[in-house]
Amino acid sequence: MLTDRQLLILQVIIDDFIRSGQPVGSRTLSKKHQIAFSSATIRNEMADLEELGYIEKTHISSGRVPSEKGYRYYVDHLLPPQRLTRADIQKIRSVFAERIYELEKLMQKSAQILSELTNYTSIALGPAFKESKLKRMQIVPLNEQTAVAIVVTDTGHVENRVVTIPSSMDAGDLEKMVNIFNERLNGVPLIDLKEKMETEVADVLRRHIRNYDSVLNTLIETLDAPEEEKVFFAGKANMLNQPEFSDIQKVRPLLNIIEQEKDIYRLLRKQNQKGVRVSIGHENELRGMENCSLITATYSVGDEPLGAIAILGPTRMEYSRVITVLNRVASDLSAALTKWYQSQ
Amino acid sequence: MLTDRQLLILQVIIDDFIRSGQPVGSRTLSKKHQIAFSSATIRNEMADLEELGYIEKTHISSGRVPSEKGYRYYVDHLLPPQRLTRADIQKIRSVFAERIYELEKLMQKSAQILSELTNYTSIALGPAFKESKLKRMQIVPLNEQTAVAIVVTDTGHVENRVVTIPSSMDAGDLEKMVNIFNERLNGVPLIDLKEKMETEVADVLRRHIRNYDSVLNTLIETLDAPEEEKVFFAGKANMLNQPEFSDIQKVRPLLNIIEQEKDIYRLLRKQNQKGVRVSIGHENELRGMENCSLITATYSVGDEPLGAIAILGPTRMEYSRVITVLNRVASDLSAALTKWYQSQ
DNA sequence: TGTTAGCACTCGAACAATTCGAGTGCTAAA
DNA sequence: TTTAGCACTCGAATTGTTCGAGTGCTAACA
Incomplete structure (x- = not known):
């Protein structure tokens, strides 16, 4: 001791x-x-x-x-105690003061304020797409073979995918099908969509529509593997300000990881216990991050952690300040989102 | 001489x-x-x-x-003549061989192949959004005050925006309105949408719907300023491979420009005369690009240039190879898009 | 008149030698 | 247990030296 x-x-x-x-x-x-x-x-x-x-x-x-x-x-x-200045608090608050229209803009802004206040690289992960529920589905035919399938969630998020339509199916069928979907699947969490489609909807479809199954399968497939949700970065170039990365050889692997986005995405998605977590140097699993620390915080709506925001910097990082800032942004973000979800 | x-x-x-x-x-x-x-x-x-x-x-x-x-x-x-190897040609072709579902994926892939074949940073700009025509509009209410407005273009592109709805308007009105839109505005180029909405549709709306105007204005506003189209980058970190950028001080302004995306976007959008264009060093207007050359090429559908692809590298660039690759990718891309638009 | 060999000169890169200062560990005295 | 003092170490900065690749200029040559 x-x-x-x-x-x-x-x-x-x-x-x-x-x-x-x-x-x-x-x-x-x-x-x-x-x-x-x-x-x-x-x-x-x-x-x-x-x-x-x-x-x-x-x-x-x-x-x-x-x-x-x-x-x-x-x-x-x-950790030495750290207090934010009035100006900092004000800056953070102003980000969340405006009316929210689009979740993505909000996440982008969160990332921006984080990197601005810390001078490190920041990352923000949107709420997991699968958490949200189906509000409306829509299929818009483009020509004989293709159509755009559109899914609107209760959070106002819109997901779309171009799908192929079998020639045996006409516009009327398509419309019927969409109507059935909307009747039966309203409010279903996207994560359960596949199952419900296969069990509840298939029967009804079979009765009303010829050739329903190939389209249904295409739809199920495309909707079940929604695009990976977006990760928002800000201040990527801040990495270069750190003297420990003044050597190009040392930044390159790092910038590669950042450019990839995928690895970072997975890393953050894993983070779902509440609160702040700090990974120092070799505690990070990704190769190339040995000289870095990653500090993540989750934000939640009510009690449920939905996503994460994070700061990436050298192991020689201003832990105290970063953690304080991160906590503050996470809680303001949580509050804003909670309010927003309640109004849905 | x-x-x-x-x-x-x-x-x-x-x-x-x-x-x-x-x-x-x-x-x-x-x-x-x-x-x-x-x-x-x-x-x-x-x-x-x-x-x-x-x-x-x-x-x-x-x-x-x-x-x-x-x-x-x-x-x-x-410029010394340059021929692509069979392997290179094959690689390029394979990108465009698959069936196109989403324009954005295609642009991303184009950028990727460019940076892969040249080892420089590449940029691809999607077709100007305003060129395309309205296929369908849809408004999905989320709650009493907000709704998602969705616009589908003939190219399968989906644009969406959350809008506020005046409390005096109910779901029925909203539906009527959308129907009127879709009847009257089908096939209208997005660039003319604002005008048409104000002239042709306003009258009809006035007859059928109370309080149509505030929503209409919101819609017009949001649709008239569509999100800036996306720029796709690939190989950002390639910049670091160039010996002239081995000094961090020299890369930083460059990476900042690249991270911003906006300036580059504008630069490329301006490029609308057909063919390849080379800007060397100080010919580039952006500060921070004095040591760079930017080579852009446009791609077209039929005769009309729609967008641009580009390579960013040091002034000491392999001009000959880059121009050859760029030409090839642009023409393959043009062909693929032409075929695709024809099928719409 | 254009081309080339030769020569003196310049400069950066690489290397070694030197100095300087900030640091250490250890010991002995307070 | 603390601390002053001392010998020692090492990196960073400075200086000097050498080496080679380059130049410009001049005079001789075809």
């Missing part, structure tokens, strides 16, 4: 390193006003902290740098 | 520099098999070329590097 003095030293080392990016030496440390003992004492303590794995040297006679274990301890136990 | 020998030397210098990225000296040049004279002669010629502004020195005793004027001349008059 660490002594109080060791904790103090660890905290000051990490705080200083986060601020400066430079290895912290015993003399620098002893000059801090929070620290009352000599550099020699500090050296002894630092030697112990190093042996315990909380800090490291970059080379034999260098100052100390936090290890991942050190950051982990810091994040779990030593 | 340049002599034949000067042209030859200029071409060889640029070819070599594009390949190697290193300043080209007289001795290196004299060893090339295309060149039959001594390094001293070449030095004299190079001095002339430099005086004329086609090449530059990086420092007083260095080899020569093409100037923007040099690149311009090269692109206009000296």
Whole structure:
């Protein structure tokens, strides 16, 4: 177990390193006003902290740098309290003050404010598409063979897909089919859509429409695999501001991950326990993120976490500020969404 | 006017520099098999070329590097012929071989193949939204105050927007209104939609529906300013592979432009004369692109250019190959789209 | 008159040597 | 237990040196 003095030293080392990016030496440390003992004492303590794995040297006679274990301890136990300025709070609030029309715009704006307030790269994940319920389905024929199938959810989200129509089916049939869908499937969560279509609707269709099955199958297929929901990024280029990424070789894998979007998407989608979570360095599973920390927070409507927002930065990240900002945005976002869903 | 020998030397210098990225000296040049004279002669010629502004020195005793004027001349008059390999042609063809369902996927794939074949950053702009015609309009009420307005175009593109509904209007009115729209506005180009709505439809609406005007205005407004069409990027991180951008300071403004998307969008939208266009270095208006060249090509349906595809790279770009690839992709894309539009 | 060989000169890149400062660990005294 | 002092280490910055690839210029040559 660490002594109080060791904790103090660890905290000051990490705080200083986060601020400066430079290895912290015993003399620098002893000059801090929070620290009352000599550099020699500090050296002894630092030697112990190093042996315990909380800090490291970059080379034999260098100052100390936090290890991942050190950051982990810091994040779990030593975070200095942080308050947002009035201006920050105001900025965040203004994002959510306007009337919401489109969920996607809102998520984009959330990402923007996050990267603006932190100077890191931010990511926002929209509410899982499958959570929402069917409000209306519509099929608009384009020509003899193709039509656009449109699904409107109760959240106002519109999903559409071009589908092929068998030649044996005419416009009348199509209309009948859509009517049956809308009668029977209103309010069904999209996630259950496939099942309901196969069980409840198939029978009715069979009675009214010839050749219903090939279209039905196409529809079921396309609707069951909705486009991956969108991930919204902001401040991608902020990554380049970090001195630890001043070397192109080190940014490239990172930018590749970010450009891909898919991996990040999956990573965030997994995040569904409430609250803030911090992944430091190698705790991240994705290769290329060894020098990064990812901080995620979920937002919810009522009690149910719907999606996540996140900040990606170097392991030497301003954890305290980021977590505070993230919490604030998440809770404002949750509030805005809750209000919005209630009005639906 | 340049002599034949000067042209030859200029071409060889640029070819070599594009390949190697290193300043080209007289001795290196004299060893090339295309060149039959001594390094001293070449030095004299190079001095002339430099005086004329086609090449530059990086420092007083260095080899020569093409100037923007040099690149311009090269692109206009000296491009070495370039043929695509069978494999390349095959790759391009395979992108357009599949049945097209969604325009956006197609554009995304076009961008991908471009960046894959060139190792530069590529950009694809979808057909201008306003070109297409109204196929069907639909309004789906979400609750008392809001509804989703959906517009389907003849190209299968779906545009949607959440709109507010005045409380005095009920579901029946809404339906009537939509019916009137669909009767009267079918086939109207979206660009004319606003006008037609105000002239042709307003009268009819007035006779049938109370309070039609506030909704109508909202609709007109939202539909008249459709979301900016999407720009598709691919290979953003390829920028980092270029040695001229190995310095973070030089990439940052560039990545910022790319991240913004808006400026690039405008730039490409302006491009509506047929064929390939090359902008070299300072010919680009955007700040941050001084070290870049942008090569754009338009694709068309029938005779009308609809959109553009482009490659963004360093001024030291493989112009010949890029232009060839771009031409090929543009023409295959045009063919695919033409076929597709005809089937609509 | 155009071409080329030769030569002195320039400059950047690469490398080694040097210095400087911030850091360390250890020891002995307070 | 703390701290002053000291020898030692190492990276970063600075300086000097060498090397090679380049240039421009001049004079001789075809």
